[in-house]
Amino acid sequence: MTRANPRIAVLGTGAQGASIGADLLRAGLDVTYIEQWPAHVEAMRERGIEVRLPDETHVTPVHPLHLCEVATLREPFDIVFIVVKAYDTRWVAELIAPHVADNGLVVGLQNGMTQDAIAAAVGPHRTMGAVIEVASNMFEPGIVNRQTPVAGSWFAVGAYDDSARGREPEIQAVLSHTGRVDVSDDIRSSKWMKLVANAGELVPSAILDLPLASAVALPGVHDFMIECGKEAARAALADGSRLVPIFGLTDDAVTDPDRYASDLLGAVLDGFSLPDTKTTVLQDWMKDRHGEYAEVNGLIVSVLEAAGQDAPYNAHTVHLAREIEAGRMPRSVDNLDVLLDVPRRD
Numbered sequence: 001m002t003r004a005n006p007r008i009a010v011l012g013t014g015a016q017g018a019s020i021g022a023d024l025l026r027a028g029l030d031v032t033y034i035e036q037w038p039a040h041v042e043a044m045r046e047r048g049i050e051v052r053l054p055d056e057t058h059v060t061p062v063h064p065l066h067l068c069e070v071a072t073l074r075e076p077f078d079i080v081f082i083v084v085k086a087y088d089t090r091w092v093a094e095l096i097a098p099h100v101a102d103n104g105l106v107v108g109l110q111n112g113m114t115q116d117a118i119a120a121a122v123g124p125h126r127t128m129g130a131v132i133e134v135a136s137n138m139f140e141p142g143i144v145n146r147q148t149p150v151a152g153s154w155f156a157v158g159a160y161d162d163s164a165r166g167r168e169p170e171i172q173a174v175l176s177h178t179g180r181v182d183v184s185d186d187i188r189s190s191k192w193m194k195l196v197a198n199a200g201e202l203v204p205s206a207i208l209d210l211p212l213a214s215a216v217a218l219p220g221v222h223d224f225m226i227e228c229g230k231e232a233a234r235a236a237l238a239d240g241s242r243l244v245p246i247f248g249l250t251d252d253a254v255t256d257p258d259r260y261a262s263d264l265l266g267a268v269l270d271g272f273s274l275p276d277t278k279t280t281v282l283q284d285w286m287k288d289r290h291g292e293y294a295e296v297n298g299l300i301v302s303v304l305e306a307a308g309q310d311a312p313y314n315a316h317t318v319h320l321a322r323e324i325e326a327g328r329m330p331r332s333v334d335n336l337d338v339l340l341d342v343p344r345r346d
Ligand SMILES: NC(=O)C1=CN([C@@H]2O[C@H](COP(=O)(O)OP(=O)(O)OC[C@H]3O[C@@H](n4cnc5c(N)ncnc54)[C@H](OP(=O)(O)O)[C@@H]3O)[C@@H](O)[C@H]2O)C=CC1
Pocket: 011, 012, 013, 014, 015, 016, 017, 035, 036, 037, 083, 084, 085, 086, 109, 110, 111, 112, 132, 133, 134, 135, 136, 137, 138, 139, 279, 280, 287, 292
């Protein structure tokens, strides 16, 4: 068990981490922000963290640490939420490992299968996997736009393996200040289901440089996204996972892999995004940062390849994302034809 008033760190206080941390602070919890964007740390020190929600804005005082100040920490954390991009997980997990209490818990509030890197750094007995379904963005230091209010936000938490099982309520109690939290008895499968939704949404809409809802409305794009999700569902099964309900759906909602991919995309569009919601990958590209395409679409390609199956839609998505990041093509709605022109194996 962690302490009654656990010492909590949020490691990565961008779009998601900053607003989640603010809800925990406002609930009276002991929360330390750790962040590597210097201007953002300085803005929060000066003005607090401003969270703009659809119906209210709140400003919460916070004393964030620059990443380089982690070396000065002496008291261990009972709970660490890692809220960086999936590709940064491994090194931040190693950075924080010496500062996690012996019976502490580390939770990756991220897309992608980041729980493996966390478990490798801090041990499976201190690792919780999580699924996060909240739409947020951050373009200015010190200011977050959280588009999903607490009442509409959804999380799942689940033990990495049996050595951490039974401790989910400790995380559920903390995160319930920022959304609904379901406990998953098979978090690997739950995280795979999030990838089923992510596969079509995140990178394809960013390739078109459009909010998710505008991208889906273009001819052919919805079908393209569903094909990405179907490949992801097949990858989940090939990886030994199961189709399980997420986003607060029930067992009855879980259908065959093809239909479920479409239902999950529908659930995100209906319940977890606004007409102007830009996916996390488009936000990265707008900020000249790297997107999580390898950890989403790339993972699906490699898992299916290992199982002797191909994943043409996700492979094509990875290819176009690489072209964009290399500066060989712009992200643009003019990419519609090239996006839909999926190379086929003969
Ligand atoms: N945003 C969303 O709507 C959703 C995000 N997720 C997932 O949540 C996880 C965290 O994502 P998210 O919070 O969006 O990521 P962000 O990129 O907003 O925040 C993560 C980190 O990015 C940095 N950062 C952000 N903007 C800048 C900038 N302009 N200049 C310099 N540094 C910057 C910060 O430092 P640094 O990178 O330097 O560490 C921050 O720690 C990801 O796995 C994502 O896929 C899941 C659902 C929806």
